[in-house]
Amino acid sequence: GGEHARRSSLLNSDELLFCYYDDVRTAYDIFQRGVQVSNNGPCLGVRKPNQPYEWISYKEVSDRAECVGSALLHRGFKPSRVQYVGIFSQNRPEWVIIEHGCYAFSMVVVPLYDTLGTEAITYIVNKADLSLVFCDKPDKAKLLLTSVEKGETPVLNTIVIMESFGMDLVERGKKCGVEVFSMREIEELGRAHRQKPMPPKPEDLAVICFTSGTTGNPKGAMITHQNIVSNASAFVKTTEKTFMPSSDDVLISFLPLAHMFERLVEVSSSCTELLRSLLFLQNACLLNPSDTCYSFLTLAHVYESLRIKVLTNKVCLIYLVFTIFGQADTSLKRWMLDFASKRKEAELRSGIVRNNSFWDKVIFRKIQASLGGKVRFMITGAAPVSASVLTFLRTALGCQFYEGYGQTECTAGCSLSLPGDWTAGHVGAPMPCNIIKLVDVQEMNYLAAKGEGEVCVKGPNVFRGYLKDPEKTAEALDKDGWLHTGDIGKWLPNGTLKIVDRKKHIFKLAQGEYVAPEKIENVYLRCEALAQVFVHGESLQAFLVAIVVPDPETLCNWAKKKGFEGSYEELCKNKDLKKHILEDMVRIGKESGLKSFEQVKDIAVHTEMFSIENGLLTPTLKAKRPELRKYFQSQIDELYANAKM
Template sequence: CLYIFCFLNLSTNTLLGMGAFTAVTAYWFATRPKALKPPCDLRMQSVELPGGEFARRGAVLNGGPLLSHFYEDAKTMYECFHRGLRESKNGPCLGSRKPKQPYEWLSYSEVIERAEHLGSAFLHKGHSKDRDPYIGIFSQNRPEWTISELACYTYSLISVPLYDTLGTEAIGYILEKACISTVVCDVPEKAKLLLDCVSGRQHTVKTLILIENFDADLVSRAQQCGIDIVSLKDTEVNKPRIPPQPDDLAIICFTSGTTGNPKGAMLTHRNVVSNSSAFIYPSCPIGPQDVHISYLPLAHMFERVVQGLILVHGARIGYFQGDIRTLMDDLMTLKPTVFPVVPRLLNRMFDKANSPLKRRILEFAFRRKENEMKSGIMRRDSVWDKIIFKKVQASVGGHVRMMLTGAAPISATVLTFLRAALGCQFYEGYGQTECTAGSTTTLPGDWTAGHVGAPLPCNDIKLVDVAEMNYYATKGEGEVCVRGPNVFKGYLKDPEKTKEALDEDGWVHTGDIGRWLPNGTLQIVDRKKHIFKLAQGEYIAPEKIENIYIRSEAVAQTFVHGDSLQACLVAIIVPDPDFLPGWAKKRGIEGSYEELCKNKVKTDLPSAFSSLPHFSESCMHWCIWV
C-alpha cells in the first residue's frame, strides 16, 4: 500500500519520464544484438571415436552417422537442381551481364530446358553412360558452364573441367587420359588452344561445341585435325532424360599438382552432395532470396560445392563479367548475399582498409566489434558499422551475410579484422579435391581465428604419426587423414597414385600436418615431406617462406624451390597485375603489365633493384635469389 501511495503522489512529468525509461529499456531488451545459436557446444566441437585410432567426428552430429545427404529428394546433383526448381517456384536461377548493363536472368525451367537440349546433343554424338561418358568443359565462369554441367547430369554423363593455366601439355594429357571426344568451349581462343594441343598427334577429340560466334578459318583448321566445330545454339534436339544414381561418377577433376602430370580425381554424385550438404546449418539458412556471385574458377571443386549449396535451395547465381578487375563493379550491381573468397582477395581488402591514415580509428572501432564477436555476436548495424565500416561493406555490395574462405591459409589478423568490418557470418574451411572440397569448417557462433574448425558432418578425421618430423597422434599431432562419403574413388586410370593417397581402410592421406586444439578444432601446422636441407645443413620449409612473400600486395603468386646441393633458394614471383603498373608509374617507369614483366623497361629500373629482381624474357615472373 505504501508503494502505491508513493507512486500516486508522483508528478505527471516524473511518471512520463519513468514510462519513457521503461519503454526504452523494453525496446533495448527486445532489439539488443543476440549471439548466433551454435549447432553444438563450442567448447568441444569434435569427439573422439572408439577404436583406438584417435579419429574424431564433428559434435554437430550428436553421435549420429556421417551425412551423405541433407534432403531425401536431393541425393544426386541432378535431383539437387530440380529441388531448387521447386523451392524457387521457377524463380531466377543463372544471371550474367554485359559491361555497364544490369544482370539478365534465366529461370530454373529455362536452364533445365537448355541443359536437356545440350545433353541430347551429347547423346546424338554417341555419348552414353556406358560408352564415351566424358565431356570436357573449357570455359570461363558463365551460365553456359553450369548448363553444360547440368546437361551431363541429366543424361548420366561425366564432366571434365579444363582450364588454360594448366598449359597446352597438361591439357593434351587430360584429353588423352580421359579419352575426351567432345569439349564445350566458350570462346574461339580456347578452341584454338585445344587445336594446338592435338595438332600433329593422335587424339580422341571429335567435336568442339562453341558458345560464342566463330569464323570459317577456325572451322577449316579444325577440319584439318579431324574435328567438327558446332555452335551451342544449334544443339536443339531433345531425348528422354537418363538421371544418375548417387554412386555414379559425376566429375573428373584434374589437379595441377607440383610435379608430374595432372591427376584426375574421380568424384561421384554422393561425394559432391554430401560435401555440399555438410555446410547446411539451421542457424544460417539459405533460400530463394539469396544471391551468390560466381567468380572463383568452376574448374575447381570449391566453387562447384558452393554452387551445389546455392542451387539445392532455389537461390540465384550471378556470374562476373570474366575480368577480375571489374569484380567490384559486378559486386555493386549484383549485391550478393553469399560471397566465397580466397585469401588473396581478403589480403587486398585488408590492405586497402587498413591504410596508415585510418589505422588508429579503425583499430578503436575494430576492438569494439571484436568484443561483440567474442560473445558470439555478428552484426553490421552497430554505430561502428554506420560510421567506420560502411565503405568496406559497400565495397562487396552491402548485402553480404555469409562468406566462406578456403583454398589457402589465411592470416588470423586479416580474418578477424574482416569479420568485424564486414559484420557477416564468415567461415574458414580446409580440404582438398580428394575430399571433394572441404573436410573441416568453422562453426556458426565461433568467430575465433587460428584454426580451420571441426570435421564436417560428412567425414571423420584422424591424425597419424609422422615420426621423422616428431609428430605423434598420442600428442594430438600428425598427418591429417579423412574418411567419409565425400572422399573420392581414386585417380582416373592411375592405380599406383590412388594407392599412395587412399589406404585400404578408405582414409585419404592429405600430406598436411594437423594439431587438435582443446576445443576439438583442427589447426594446420605443417606439410609432410615438404622440408629439405640446403648444402650448409640448414632445414628449409618452403611453404612457410611462400606464405610470407604472398602477403606483399605486389605479389600475386610465389613458388620457392631449393636443392640440397645448393646453399640458397630460388623463388619465382608472379607480380600482381593490378599493383605493378601503378608501382612502376610512381617511379617514372612507363609500360603495361606485359611490358614490365617482359623486361622492356629494364634499364629504367632504379639501381637499388638491379641486383635483386631478374626479369625473364620468356614468361611473366620475377626470379629472385632468396
Template sequence: MRSIACSTAMQGQEVLRQLRLPELDDLRQYIRGLPTNTLLGMGAIAAFTTYWLSTRPRALEPPCDLTMQSVDMLGEEGARRSALNKSDEHMTYYHSDAKTIYEAFLRGLRVSNNGPCLGARKPNRPYEWQSYREVADRAENVGSALLHKGHAQSGDKFIGIFAQNRPEWTISELACYTYSLVAVPLYDTLGAEAISYIIDKVSISTVICDVPEKARMILDCFAEKERTVKTIVVMEPFDGELVARGQTCGVEVLSLKEFEDLGKANYRDPMPPKAEDLALICFTSGTTGNPKGAVLTHGNIIANTAAFLKITEGKMQATSKDVHISFLPLAHMLERVVQVCHAPSLTTPCACVLCVCPLQVHCMLDCRDVLVSYLPLAHMLERVVQASLGGHVRLILTGAAPVSPPVLTFLRVALGCQFYEGYGQTECTAGCSMSMPGDWTAGHVGPPLPCNAIKLVDVVDMNYLAANNEGEVCVKGPNVFLGYLGNPEKTAEAIDKDGWLHTGDIGKWLPNGTLKIIDRKKHIFKLAQGEYIAPEKIENIYNRSDPVAQIFVHGDSLQACLVGIVVPDPDFLPIWIKKRGINGSYLDMCKSNDVKNAILEDIQKLGKEAGLKSFEQVRDIALHPEMFSVQNGLLTPTLKAKRAELLSHFRAQIDELYAGVKV
C-alpha cells in the same frame, strides 16, 4: 564481422557498467558548467551512440559448445568428428530427395516454383535471368545432342567443358548429369600442353567451349597427332574459317544454338544417375608432372554440400532476393560445391554466398594494419565497406590456402557478414573442415565437417607426433574421392588401405577441438649434414616480413645451408627501406646490396622469433623484381609454388649464392 562487432560492443558495455559514475546531482551540476559547444558535441556523441546501439548487429547463436567443437570417435583411434553429429555416422545427404546433383536441381525446380535460376549481365546492364524450367529444357537439349553424337554412360561418357563462368557452363554440366554423363572441366591456366594431355588421358571426343580462341587451341593441340576430339561446340559467335579448319582436322565445329537444336530434333528422355555414379573428373595441377584427374561421384559432392548446409543451418535464412555470386572459377571444386549446395535448399536457386580464395581476400583490402577503436565508428566502417560490395553480401567463405589472422579479423569486422574459413582439397571434394558460426577467432580452420572424420598421424622425420596433437592431416568419409583416373600408384599414395586420405598437410588440434594447419609434409629435403628441412614452413614465416611479397627457399643434400629468392613488395618496399635512409626506384632497389642485406636481416630476425633453428635460416638471398605467377609458369593455377620450375628458373642465381656463402 557482425557478430564480432556485437561481441566487442557487449564487452565495452560491461566496462561502462563497471565505471564509477558520480551521483546524478553532481553529474547535472557538472554538465551545467560545460561550454555550449562541448554540450553540443556530447549530444551528438550521445545521439550517435544511441543510434548505433539500436541498429548494431546481433550475435549468432553457436550451433554447439564452442569450447568443444569436435569429439573423439569410438571406432577410429585418434579420429575426431564434428560435434554437430549425434553419432559417429557421417552425413551423406541433407535432403532425402536430393542424393545426386541432378536430383538437387529438380528439387530446386520444385521448391522455387520454377523461379529464376541462372542470371548474367553485360557491363552496366541489369541481370537477365533464365528460369529453372528454361535451364532444364536447354540442358535436356544439349544432353540429347550428346547422346545423338554417340555418348553413353556405358562408353564414351566424358564431356570437356572449357569456358569461363557463365550460365552455359552450368547448363552444359547439367546436361551431363541429366543423362548420366561425366563432366571434365578444363581451364585456361592449365596451358595447352596440359589440356592436350587431359583430352588424351580421358579420351574426350566432345568439348564445349565459350570462345573461338579456345576451339582453335584444341585444334592446335592435335595438329600433328591422332586426335580423340570429334566435336567442338562454341558458345560465342565464330566465322567460317574455324569451321573449315575443323573440317580439315576431321572435327565438326558447331554453335551451341545449333547443338541445342540438334538435341531438340533428336530428344531423349532423361537418364538420371545414381549417387555412386561418376559426376566429375577434376584435374588438379600438381607442382610437378602432369595433372592428376580426381574421380568424384555424385555422392561425394552431395555429402560435402550436406555438411556445409548443416553447419549454416538456421544461420543463413535465404529469401527470394538472395543470389550466389559465381566468383571462383567453376572448375574449382569449392565453387562447384557451394553452387550445388543451394539449388535444392532455397526459395531461389542461388545463395547469398561469395566464395573467394586468399589472394582474392587480400585484394579486397586497400590498406594494412587498420585499427578501429571506437565501436560506433567500426559499425559505420562495416556499412561503408559492405556497401562497396553492393550492400547485400551476407556470407563469405574462403578456402584453398590460409588467410592471415589480422586480415581475416579485419574483414570480419569491416564486411559485416558471416565470414567463414574452410580447409580441404579436391581429393575430399572441396572441404573437410570449416569454422563454426559464432566462433570468430582467427588462426584455425574449424572442426571436421559433419561428412568426414579427421585424424593426425605421426610424421617422425619432422618431429610431429599424434601424441602431441600434431601430425599429418588425414580425412575419411563419403566426400573422399575414388582415386586418380588411370593412376593406381598415385591413388595408393593418397588413400591408405583403411580408406584414409593423406593430405600432405601438417595439422594441430587446438584445445577447443578446432584444427590449425601448421606445416606441409611434402617438399622435405635433407641438407648435407643430414638435417631435414621443410621449406614451406620457413617461407610462411619469412612472408610475414613487410618488404617481402614472395620468397622461394632452396637447399639440397649437397649443401650445408639454405638460400632464397625474394620478390620484394613494390608498394611497401620504398616505404620500409626509406626509414633506413635508402631511396631509388623499385628496380634499382632490387639491384641494391644494401636493400638485400636489410631484407635478409629482417627475415632472419622473424625466423629467430618464430623458433627456427640455425640450419633452417637462409644464409643469403637474391632479389628478383618480377612476381612468381601462373602466367610465367612458376605457380600452379591454385597459386602453389612449382618448386621444380622455380629451381630451374633461378638456377644461375642459386649457384651464385652458394658460391659466395662461407660455411
C-alpha cells in the same frame, strides 16, 4: 575411426552424414529440387561491364540442359559413368547448362582450366579420352585444333563453340577430321531429338577434376555424385541454425567453375532455398558499389589487386583498411580505425556478428557498401588467409564469415568454422560428412600422441581415386580408405584444426636436417618489405637460400626508414639494401623460433611477382616448386657458388 580420429560435434551418432534431404542423392537431384522449390525462379544471371543482369529461369536452364544431353545421345554418346565430356570455358551460364545436361544423362564432366597451359590441356584430352570438348571462345577451339593437326590428340573429333565464329574454323576442322558446331546448333539438335533423362546413381562418377598440381602432370580426381552430395549436405548442416537462405539471396560465382570449391558452394546453394546463382564473365566488374544484389559471396580473394598479399599473409589490418578507404591519412583516422576494429573484435570473441553497431555506421559502412551493402554470408578456402586479415574482414563486413579447409580429393572441404566461433588462426572442426585423424610424421617430429601429424580424412566425400593412375591413387588413399592429405595439422584446445606445415615438400640438407620450406616462407612473409619468398635447399648443400620479391606497395617507405631512396627497380638492385632485407628476415626467423639450419644464408632479389601467367603459381595460387627451382636455377647456383668463395 582410429586412435586419434575425431568427428563433427553436430552429429547425433557415429554415422556420418551422406545427405541432408532424403530425396537428394545426386547432383541431378539437387538441381531438380531447385527447379521444384524455386517455382521457376531466376537461376543464372550474367552481365557485361556496366550493364544490368540478365537472368535465365530454372525451367529454361533445365530445358536447355536436357537438349544438350539429348544432342550428345543422338550423336552416339552413351548414358554411362565412363562417358566423358570436356568443358574448356570461363564461368558463364553455358558452363552450368552443359554440366547439368551431362548429369541428366549420367555422363561425366571433365573441366579444363583456362590457365593449365597447352601441354596440360593435351594431356587431359588424351588421359580422359575426350572425343568432344565445349569451348567458350574460338581461340580455344583453335588451340584444340592445332593439337589435333599435330597428331597429339587423335581421340578429339568434335568441338562445340559457345560464341560466334567464322566458317574458316569449320573448314579447318574438316581437314583434320574434327566437326565444329555452335552451341545453338547442339541445342537445336537436342530439341529435335529430345530424350527422357537417364539420371545417375549416387555411386556414379560426376566430375573428373584435374588438379593443377605443383609437380608433374595434372591428376584426374574422380568425384562421384555421392561425394558431392555428402560434402554439400555437410555444409548445409553446419550452417542450418544460423544462416537461413531465401529466394532473394544471390550467390556470386568468382572462382573458376572447374574448381571443386566453387562447384560445392553452388551445389550447396541449390540444396537449400538459396535459389539464384550469379555468374559473370571474366571481364565483368565484380565489386561495383552501385550493385546492391550481393547477399552471398564466395570469397577466394577480397579484392583482385590484393590477391597475392591476402594469400601470403601480407596485409596487416591497418594496411587493408587504408587500401579500401583510400583516405586514412591522418593520425586521428588511423586511431579511429584501430579503435573501432578492437571494439568489434571484442564482440566477435563473444560470438556476436552484426553490421548495425555505432562503429559500422561511422567507420565500416563504406567497406560494406563497396561490396553492395547486402553481404550476409562469406566463405573462404582453397588457400590460407592470415588471422589478422580474417578478423578484420569479419569486423568490417559484419557478416557470417566461415573458413574451411580441404582439397579436391575430399571433394572440397573436410573442416569448417562452427557457427558462433569467430576466432581466427584455425580452419574449423571436422565436417559432418567425414572424420579426421592425425598420423605420425616422425622425420618432422610431429606425433599424433601430441595432437600433431599428417591430416587424414575418411568419409563419403573422399574421392574414388585418380583416373587411370593406380600408383598415385595408392599414395593418396590407404587400404582402409583414409585420404592422406600431405598437410600437417594440430588439434587446438577448442577442438578445431590448425594447419601448421606441409609434408610433401620437405627435403634433407647435407648434414641430415629435414626442412619444410613452406613453413619457413610463411615466417619470412611477415617481413614488411616482402611480398613473396621461395626458399630452396639441396641434399648436397648444408644451408638454405631464397628468392625474394619485395612488396611494391611497402618497399619504398621501408627502405626510406633505412636511409635508402630510389624507384622500386633501383632499390631491388641495391646490394646494401639487400643486406638489410636479409637481416630483417633472419631477425623475424629468430623471433618465430626457426632453428639455425632453417634460416636462409643468402637471398636473390627478384622484381616480378610469381604468378599464374608466368607459370610459377598454380591456378589456385599455390607455388609450383619445380618450376620455381628451374626458373631461378642460375640465381640459386650463383648464391651457392658465392657462399663457397
